[in-house]
Amino acid sequence: MSTRTLPPTLTPDAAAALALRVRSGELRAAARLMRLLDDRVPGAEAALKALHPLTGHARVVGITGNPGSGKSTLTDQLIAHYRRGVTPPETIGVVAVDPSSPYSGGAILGDRIRMMDHAADPGVFIRSLATRGQLGGLSRSTDDVIQVLDAMGKDRILVETVGVGQDEIDIVKTAETAIVVLVPGLGDDVQAIKAGILEIADIFVVNKADRDGALRTVSDLKQMQSLGQKPRTWEPPILSTVATRGEGIAAVAEAIEAHRQHLASDPERLARRQRERAAHRFRTILMDRVAQRLGVLLAEDARLETLCDRLVHRELDPYTAADELLARFAG
Ligand SMILES: Nc1nc2c(ncn2[C@@H]2O[C@H](COP(=O)(O)OP(=O)(O)OP(=O)(O)O)[C@@H](O)[C@H]2O)c(=O)[nH]1
Ligand SMILES: [Mg+2]
Structure with a gap:
């Protein structure tokens, strides 16, 4: 090479x-x-x-959940399903967002190893992305990759992100179908609720159903759903899987299909979802541009030095300084 x-x-x-x-x-x-x-x-x-x-033809499925909940294993099984379990086979694109967070050490390698069988399959394209430092950088990079995969003509795009930050949640929220992966144990559910990922689920998957407490997690989720105030046209199904053994995968694929049918049964509903995605992408690009432009302008602006001196001497407060500077750029 x-x-x-x-x-x-x-x-x-x-x-x-x-x-x-x-x-x-x-x-x-x-x-x-x-x-x-x-x-x-x-x-x-x-x-x-x-x-x-x-672009705009690929079916985008987002898969999110806590670190280690089995998202990659599930993704891997879904790839196998769409490549070998349906006729004709679908072409697949995968975007795996590897967070650079401490608890996911080794995840990148893990993903690569597991998805190795698919690497030789020309109908599968896998791209890993690392979390970027800049604001909204992850969203933009992920969107860009989705666009490229879509333009390549991939039938389906699976996007795996850890549901821990707003960026990741936004990414999945704007997919056509959002899957939230949970594992048995109340601790995880509480975390998930805190992170606000329960509201974005179109489908719940309770993975690691071979572990104790899976039924309990399913019934907890059901109870939570029954407490929901708003009447909904789509009640997110709660499915159990053992991703390592491929159990329950066909049901997940069926639920994805059912959700698509639900969206498509009302053109307005489908359009709304597509609009949300377009708006998200547009906003992300705009924010990225503004941040970049401002960064360049600030780096070149000698007046910043003077302002900083005035801040140090308490002649000016940073809020007023920020307002003044922004007003100058805008004008
Ligand atoms: N017992 C059991 N283990 C599972 C199951 N699914 C996945 N695992 C294991 O759980 C671990 C994490 O699986 P991954 O698929 O890497 O999880 P992930 O959510 O992609 O992890 P990150 O990307 O690091 O957040 C691996 O050791 C898997 O083999 C399951 O259904 N049952
Ligand atoms: Mg993973």
Whole structure:
């Protein structure tokens, strides 16, 4: 393998050529574009712009839950289901967001090992993303990868994220169908409620049903649902799985299908969901742009030094300083 040296920018011609190769389904081109986008290489966005009219066809399924709840194992089983358990087989894209949080050490390697059988399957494209430091960076990178996979013509895109931060929750919320994975034990449920991921579930999966307390977790969830105030047109089903053994996977796939039917049965409902996703993506890009522009402006602005001096000398408070600076940029 040759060592990769990234070009500082992608020329409009190169971006157009890359987009053409992606739309013809070339795997290496797709991988390259994803990398360029993730590295924020100037000019790479042009390729996405060219691909935009081709997107919007893939069925996006988000899978979230606490660290170690079995999301990757479930994803892996769903890939197997869609590749071998349905006719005709579906082509699959996977975005696995590996949090750089301390409790997930080794998860990246784990994912790779488990999904290894699928790596040789040209109908499956797996992309791991690391959590980025910048605000909204994760959302944007994930959205970008989804767009590329969609433009490649993947039938279905599975997005795995740990449901611990707002970024991750937003990602899954905007998928067509959101699956929340829980495991037996009240502790996990309490955490999940705290993180607010229960409200976003279209489907609940109680994984590790081979463990004690699975029935209890299911009945706790049912009870929680019955306490819900608002009448809902879709009552999220609660399914049990043993992902390591592939048990309950077909039922999960059926529930995903049923949820899609539910959305599609009312064109307005489907449109609303698609709109939410478009709005989320738009907002993410806008925030990213504003943060970047502001960063550049601040770095170049010598007046910042003067302002800081005034803050130190208590001639000015930081709130007023921020308002003044923003007003100047906006004006
Ligand atoms: N007993 C049991 N173990 C399981 C089951 N599903 C997954 N596991 C195990 O749980 C561990 C974590 O599984 P993963 O699929 O990596 O979980 P994850 O949610 O993707 O983990 P992170 O990505 O690190 O948050 C692994 O050791 C799996 O083998 C199950 O149904 N039963
Ligand atoms: Mg995982």
